Amino acid sequence: MHLTDIGANLTHASFHDDLDAVLTRASAAAVGTIIITGTTVLESRLAAEIADRYDLYCTAGVHPHHARDSDEQTIAELRKLALHPRCVAIGECGLDFNRNYSPHPAQEKCFVAQLALGLALGKPLFLHSRDAHPRFAQMLRSHGVKTAVAHCFTGEAEELHAYLDLGLYIGITGWICDERRGTHLLRLVRDIPADRLLLETDSPYLTPRDMKPQPRARRNEPAFLPHILKTVARALGQPPEELAVQTTRNAARLFGIDESRASRTTQRTAAA
Numbered sequence: 001m002h003l004t005d006i007g008a009n010l011t012h013a014s015f016h017d018d019l020d021a022v023l024t025r026a027s028a029a030a031v032g033t034i035i036i037t038g039t040t041v042l043e044s045r046l047a048a049e050i051a052d053r054y055d056l057y058c059t060a061g062v063h064p065h066h067a068r069d070s071d072e073q074t075i076a077e078l079r080k081l082a083l084h085p086r087c088v089a090i091g092e093c094g095l096d097f098n099r100n101y102s103p104h105p106a107q108e109k110c111f112v113a114q115l116a117l118g119l120a121l122g123k124p125l126f127l128h129s130r131d132a133h134p135r136f137a138q139m140l141r142s143h144g145v146k147t148a149v150a151h152c153f154t155g156e157a158e159e160l161h162a163y164l165d166l167g168l169y170i171g172i173t174g175w176i177c178d179e180r181r182g183t184h185l186l187r188l189v190r191d192i193p194a195d196r197l198l199l200e201t202d203s204p205y206l207t208p209r210d211m212k213p214q215p216r217a218r219r220n221e222p223a224f225l226p227h228i229l230k231t232v233a234r235a236l237g238q239p240p241e242e243l244a245v246q247t248t249r250n251a252a253r254l255f256g257i258d259e260s261r262a263s264r265t266t267q268r269t270a271a272a
């Protein structure tokens with residue numbers, strides 16, 4: 001089996017001391033491909049360094065929380081980082097009208113600049129949206145964005161279908177394992193076409209709540225992706241092994257990751 005975690009915040013301070021061990025556990029859990037999320041210029045640079053060191057992938061972007069600190073220079077820096085051979089997407093970028101750490105006009109400006117960058121470079125977009133429907137979909141539509149993933153989808157049916165109509169891939173996290181706020185996703189994942197579904201941990205956030213025992217300090221990590229895989233597979237009535245193949249193939253297609261590399265990693269994991 002070979003799994004792909006399309007979103008892990010491995011630059012987060014909680015991974016500073018034991019990243020080697022975290023990535024060894026990920027390999028042992030068949031999580032052979034990991035894309036490290038970039039959320040600021042600095043974090044995107046760190047993500048590229050970690051990707052180089054551990055043979056992983058990364059994104060380059062500014063999260064809407066940090067939109068108010070970004071300007072033209074920020075986008076110029078992202079453009080440089082995007083040329084890194086391991087950088088497979090622009091983002092995470094988008095709108096977050098839940099926390100509102102940045103004013104809406106600043107969020108929209110920073111989002112548009114990154115949409116334009118992704119389109120100009122022919123790179124897929126790694127998108128974040130919280131409580132920003134329908135504005136978010138309107139902006140994607142008016143800019144003609146088609147090659148992208150709505151990462152950590154947590155919304156309702158109407159929002160999901162708006163994204164699917166735009167041609168987006170959908171990223172599912174351990175939110176689906178949350179009995180308080182994620183149970184609607186157990187139904188909704190069945191609406192996602194098999195070739196548009198992606199899996200992610202969003203480590204160190206969103207530790208699956210039904211995992212027993214809970215990890216120390218409740219830190220999520222890529223090795224817990226099989227738990228999310230099993231939950232989604234159960235909801236779809238599909239064998240987890242089959243879903244692993246499908247979602248890894250989807251990630252390879254969207255992000256332009258060489259699938260032969262993925263199968264080599266599988267052999268290495270199997271042989272280990």
Ligand SMILES: [Zn+2]
Pocket residue numbers: 092127128129151152
């Ligand atoms: Zn996000």
